[in-house]
Amino acid sequence: MIANIQIPDALLVQDYVAGNEDALATLIKRHESKIYGFIYSKVSDRDVSNDIFQDTFIKVINTLKSNSYNEEGKFLPWVMRIAHNLVIDYFRKNKKMPLYRETEEFSVFSIITDDSLTIENKLIADQVELDIRKLIEELPEDQKEVLIMRMYKDMSFKEISEITGVSINTSLGRMRYALMNLRKVIDKHQIILTN
Amino acid sequence: MAKLYSKKNLVPTQMKPKKEVISFLLNYSKALYIIKVADNSFEIITN
Numbered sequence: 001m002i003a004n005i006q007i008p009d010a011l012l013v014q015d016y017v018a019g020n021e022d023a024l025a026t027l028i029k030r031h032e033s034k035i036y037g038f039i040y041s042k043v044s045d046r047d048v049s050n051d052i053f054q055d056t057f058i059k060v061i062n063t064l065k066s067n068s069y070n071e072e073g074k075f076l077p078w079v080m081r082i083a084h085n086l087v088i089d090y091f092r093k094n095k096k097m098p099l100y101r102e103t104e105e106f107s108v109f110s111i112i113t114d115d116s117l118t119i120e121n122k123l124i125a126d127q128v129e130l131d132i133r134k135l136i137e138e139l140p141e142d143q144k145e146v147l148i149m150r151m152y153k154d155m156s157f158k159e160i161s162e163i164t165g166v167s168i169n170t171s172l173g174r175m176r177y178a179l180m181n182l183r184k185v186i187d188k189h190q191i192i193l194t195n
Numbered sequence: 196m197a198k199l200y201s202k203k204n205l206v207p208t209q210m211k212p213k214k215e216v217i218s219f220l221l222n223y224s225k226a227l228y229i230i231k232v233a234d235n236s237f238e239i240i241t242n
Contacts, residue, residue, distance in 0.1 A: 021224060024221065032211050036212045040210055061227060062227070
């Protein structure tokens with residue numbers, strides 16, 4: 001062990017490239033906790049850390065065996081850089097569906113919420129919807145027509161203007177007046193339309 | 196007994212990969228041969 005500490009990384013790398021497999025074991029043993037600790041500090045998952053650690057050294061082995069490694073930088077910073085890049089790749093891959101694991105200090109329920117309405121809120125929402133429908137029925141026919149096509153049928157103003165046979169500007173104007181009239185009625189009767 | 200309010204360190208100081216991972220890597224290294232022919236390199240894994 002003492003002898004291993006005295007041999008510099010660069011020499012061990014040279015030995016390994018020359019065919020001494022034990023040199024790799026020494027290098028891994030020397031740096032495993034630093035590299036693994038670094039990966040774990042980023043991903044906070046032992047299994048993922050093991051996978052990334054393995055992939056890191058597969059790249060190291062491939063590079064060394066293909067003689068593509070040049071001793072410009074130091075061995076450990078080079079391996080750390082590979083590990084860092086693989087950590088970034090891991091997060092990129094998991095961006096769409098990140099994995100959260102419950103720990104003592106982190107509860108998954110702090111990020112998962114149930115957005116669906118409660119029964120009471122659903123009843124209120126239905127009532128509000130019904131009230132709005134009734135108010136719309138009170139609008140002048142041309143305004144009602146535009147508003148229904150736009151809001152309930154999700155049609156564009158271009159389509160609305162084609163169907164109703166008026167210009168886009170007229171359709172826009174009718175929509176504007178429809179909303180203004182709705183607001184007026186809501187204010188006048190002090191109707192509460194919030195959930 | 197006094198209660199400790201200090202935060203528990205989530206990352207132990209000495210963390211190591213699984214023995215199986217190290218063993219795999221050493222075996223992989225022993226089995227891997229890379230042969231360069233012109234601009235191409237061929238990876239051969241022996242059993």
